[in-house]
Amino acid sequence: MSHFIIGTAGHIDHGKTALVKALTDIDTDRLKEEKERGITIDLGFAYWKDGITIIDVPGHERFIRNMVAGVSAIDYVLLVIAADDGIMPQTIEHLEILKLLHISSGAVVITKIDQADELHLRNLEIEIKNLISDSLLRSAPFFRVSSVQKTGIDELKGHLQNAAQQKIPKFDRGFFRMNIDRSFLVKGFGTILTGTVLSGTARNGQWIELLPARKTVRIRGLQKHSQPVEEVMIGDRAAINVSGIDNEPTKRGNVLAEPGHLISTNSFFGKWYLLKSVKKTIEKQIRVRLHMGTAELFCKVHIVGESIQPGKSGYIRVVSEDPLVCIRGDRFIVREINSSMTLGGGIVLDHLHPEITPELPYLRLMENESLPTVIREFIIYHKIVSVTEIISVFGLSNSIIRNELNKLEKLNQIVTIGEQALDVNYFSILQKQLVNAVEKFHQERPTEKGLKISELRMKLAAAMQGDVFDLVLKTTVRKGALTEEKEIVYLSSYRIQINTNERELIEEIESKLAQTPFSPPSVEVIETETKLPASELQRILRIMVQLELIVKTDKNLYFHRDAVRQARQFIIDFIGEKGHIKITDFKDRFHTSRKFALSLLEYFDAIQVTSRNGDHRELLHP
Structure with missing residues (x-):
């Protein structure tokens, strides 16, 4: 059974520490100053029986910070009010803090009843009921005790043991998390960190993370209820002996957690x-x-x-x-x-x-209590978030978060891409941005078939990167708005725009290449014959390649598309019959020189139709 953690609350000198001692026989005032001044300054811990721990918190206004640290993870509170003093300033402030922390289970304990008569006690109970009427403790039971005379102590013990048995299990977030409330060094052991386990389980030998420093430490030993154990779990009061922090005690307020969950x-x-x-x-x-x-x-x-x-x-x-x-x-x-x-x-x-x-x-x-609703709104607002970011904000394990994301994706409310999640509407916006970028490219460069995918990726890097870009592109292509071809992408409906002059030049160059299909003129020869500037000729040749009228086999050679198709079919048929093809086989068939034969054969190697093996080539993918 996990621990049942009880915390005290109430004004200074109202008998909280004496009450804890009467219940457990443990004096929680451990500091020398506490002994000398007779007040509790820091948190005191009394490990009772059957996994019950009582945290004694200070009542003085100067030590409210310690009080808050003590009650932040309790299961049950004892609101302690002395019969002689009645309701005092820290009684009210502690009650307000309990309200603000939503601590709803507890009891009211009127102490020092040996110093008040029955009428006074009845009137005090009425005052207290009025005080707590708008709090989560409004239905709390009342107990009258005298820690000195032990009056009412057994009755309170019985109630607390019964409450421990009826403890409602806390929601487990699926990973280890513990706020540190004490840190000290033990000679021969090193650093000891204590706190209440808020979620998950920690085991001996496990590596955990100390935050906010983000330092990884190893668990050397575990205790709960002052006894060595192999593991501690949600709800336990734990003492953890860690290595890896140079034997220097960390401060209260730091957090221990399973790595990869908190930031x-x-x-x-x-x-x-x-x-x-x-x-x-x-x-x-x-x-x-x-x-x-x-x-x-x-x-x-x-x-x-x-x-x-x-x-x-x-x-x-x-x-x-x-x-x-x-x-x-x-x-x-x-x-x-x-x-x-x-x-x-x-x-x-x-x-x-x-x-x-x-x-x-x-x-x-974000105040909504429905986890799927809140996660979806979180993704809608942030547009693109990683699974790690969702885990760190919601404080839930990887498996819990992924389960929720799967549900949302099945409802077509989000899109998940590897380790990232996107709102489905934002995903549509990204698709439009992609199409718009390609459309703009066509407007600016109408004679080019499409935009290089690498260039498009760079243009849209601010909006989408990596796997997100890849999936947006893939989805847009699948829907038919864009066409992906080799290393370029273009609007599926787009056709290269050429003017009359460009069309005439294309027809002239195409004719020249078709006249000697397997011994085509070089770029320099075409430049001389057409009297075109080199840059303009290169532009026209690029258009012809994109229109698939010609094929560029190397830096200075272009073949007519019919020649390339004829050569490809011959190679496939020849290798199918002979098993391989040599340069001389190709030369003899098309009555061309070694230069042109080699250029075409190396082109077919490059597009993985053939593969060179010594002095011959074999078929790869026909």
Whole structure:
């Protein structure tokens, strides 16, 4: 069974640590300063029985950051309120934080009941019920205890053990992820990192990634509930001994994860709820402390759209001074820069390309709870995204994401190309861009049959690259809009445009080549006889090649197409009968010189009709 993690919440000196000790016989105040001052400063951990852990969080306002780190991954909360003091400022602030983090399971524990009479306790319970009436704890059970006299402790123990048995399994994202809440060195072992496993499984010997540094480390040892184990899984309180970070403890707020799933960023878009208790409207931007997972960050919050009024929510872009690690759905707490007050909290929506501010409708759509819907909207907005980018934003395993993409593709809503996904409408836009580029080429160079595919790829590199270009081209050709031929592409409906003068020159040159089909005049001879400038002749010859009237066999020789067809058929028939052909066989048949025979034979080698083998040629593909 995975761990059941309980966290305390409440004002300073309301007996949280004493309550944990009464329940577990463990004193969670481990720091010297905590002992001397009698208050909890950092997180305390008490490993109870049957996989139950209690995290004791500090109540003082100066240590709210530690409180948030402690409750960010708990299953159950004990809202602790002392009978003598009643509801105090940190009682209210802690409750607000629990609301903002959507912690819905818990109990209210009234401590120090030996210091209050029955009437006082009844009135206090009424006050507390009013306080929690608009929170997710409004139906929470109440317990009265005295940690000194042990009154009510057994009843609370029984309730917590029962709650642990009824724990609802958390959604597993399919890969290992753990926010680090403690880090320390143990002599002879090295670095120990602890936290609550948020998803997946980690095993001894496994390589994992430390983020945001993106450093790969190896698991040397694992513990849960203070016992050595071979693996830890979602919901466990884990201590992980790692190698690979030079025996230097990493800081709270870093993340351990299975490589290839998470990335670091300095910015994200989210939704922020501003508490009613805040007395000012947030107009444009504000510097804040942001708490997410176990991390505390100094950030600037920029309002996206309209200002946010107290008690209302709005959309924001968060820019952190330091790298952070987050996924869609992660919750965060926002406090004043001087840590004096909690301003509100929110949820991460998207962190891909945070430099580009999206439209509000997109951010609203990213709040949708339907995973297929949100992934599709994400792809529509970003147009082309890699599977790795989708994984890093949604925080889901490769198999889960690919399964969702397959569903969307079957519904004809997206197109997947290798490791990339495109919105189907955007794919159509890319096809139009491809056709338009070829059409423009025809307008600018009407006497050329088509555009080189390599040149077209370069022209459209900003819009599509690699596999995307290849599939868009292939699809457009398959639909019949374009024709691909050898290394060029052209509009299927296009015909080379030639004027009267060009037509006359073509007919003249074609006639010259047809007169001596297997001993054609060289380019220099044609140039002399037609009195054309070299560049103009080359242009006309290119047109004739594209019209398939002539064939260029080498730098200075062109053959009439009828000669090439006749030569090809002879070679196929001759080899079919004799098994191979020599240059002399070709020369004798067409009464031509070695020069012309060799030029044609090498041309057929180049187009893989034949293959040279010593002094003869054999048939490859007739």
